Amino acid sequence: MKKIKLAYIGGGSKMWANIFMSDLSLQKDLCGEICLYDIDYDAALRNQKLGNIINNCDNVVTKWGYTVTRDIDSALINADVVVISILPGTFKEMASDVHTPEKYGIYQSVGDTTGPGGILRAMRTVPIFEFFGKKIKELCPDAIVVNLTNPLAICVKTLYSVYPRIKAFGCCHEVFNTQEFLCKVIQKEMGVLPSRKDLSCNITGVNHFTWMTRCYYGHYNVFNILNKFIKKHYNEGLYEHGNPDDYKTNPFAYGNLVKMDLFKKYGILPCAGDRHLVEFMDPKMYLASPGVVDNWHFALTSVDYRIQKANEKIEYLNDVVSGKIKFELKKSNEEAVDLIKALLGLGDVKSNINMPNCCQAAYLPPSSVVESNCLFTKGLFKPDKTTTDIPDEVAEMINLNAKNQIKLHLAILSRDMYAIFNVFKTDPLCKYLKEADSKVLFKEMVENTKAYLEPFYDLRG
Secondary structure, three states, X not given: OEEEEEEEEOOOOOOHHHHHHHHHHXXXXXXXXXXXXXXXXXXXXXXXXXXHXXXXXXXXXXXXXXXXXXXXXXXXXXXXXXXXXXXXXXXXHHHHHHHHHHHHOOOOOOOOOOHHHHHHHHHHHXXXXXXXXXXXXXXXXXXXXXXXXXXXXXXXXXXXXXXXXXXXXXXXXXXXXXXXXXXXXXXXHHXXXXXXHHEEEEEEEEOOEEEEEEEEEOOEEHHHHHHHHHHHHOOOOOOOOOOOOHHHOOOOOEOOHHHHXXXXXXXXXXXXXXXXXXXXXXXXXXOOOHHHHHHOXXXXXXXXXXXXXXXXXXXXXXXXXXXXXXXXXXXXXXXXXXXXXXXXXXXXXXXXXXXXXXXXXXXXXXXXXXXXXXXXXXXXXXXXXXXXXXXXXXXXXXXXXXXXXXXXXXXXXXXOHHHHHHHHHHOHHHOOOXXXXXXXXXXXXXXXXXXXXXXXXXXXX
């Protein structure tokens, strides 16, 4: 059995930590210590208690040791694996990111990766990741680093800019959801429900604007099956985790109408939830107004709803650690633990991850962070193949967003507020704003989040 030290930065996480800890506890060939570090020390202590409860579950396979620290150095020193899952700022800052642009007719269904909200979030996040990268280089230079924080691509890019030899990648489950959508399509058309792992897919693009250029289920071309499904069910939609109209009460749900519409236009399938996809394109297409959004069977995720869900998660965790309710230990659909095991020499894995472009997406700049299929084996992860079969129109859209991420990253690294604003005003969601309005909006959003920006930027101008 392989014994490791795992440092969890953001170890007070209300969602990812218990998923990750559960997956680790169900591994038969991996054990060790999980050190939880979080600026919210009490939240990390709660997850330590949860970890000890997991250790006592009837179906636990491996018991892990849980420690909590207020000192990031103590967490990282000699770590074999580092997991980063943080919220840069609070819900107050997120509310500004998402809702302040609405005064100018800019609607964001997520607001954490691109658009004005994604840009402000990146401004808060990149300096923190510069610090993380320096600490990892100093204290655990050979560690495997898994990032789960959004904006995911720019976080990964920052780690590499600080420490080029870092073994870091970003994990996202959006492609998994699309594969599950296709499995339900296959079930509707063929009467059999495969597992998403039964599908052979080629993935390319940037995080949350990823595309599938081919997909097979055995010898069946799944795109041909999808075409048949769309002809019959396009208007009603299909949601992989429930019913097509769930978006009316759950703003994290969607009917996949945007995904199917883009497939009809370009012949390849976008691989993120509709809520993410729409933010990378001309807002007149799918985000022109709340009414248009509703017509496409997805929702604008309000920060009030996020606060409600966060409070529910806190209440649930408190009930678990107090013994009021019993924790149900089960394996998630996430693959981060499988990828870590492969890198530690415990079996090979193929999955989609986010990493620097080394020609796996030849149509994108070499300095971009891209999402693609990669092979994981002992001590190594590398792209599975180079993608060339992508329509020019789609390549241009992805390229625009990849170049904007690069420009934004460089502007933030240099703390150049004017350069950041130039990216802000040319973002696809801001393209119809007058420059004067762009300036007012940018200044207001900076002012609203200045508590998290002032330590890193000169805001006096």
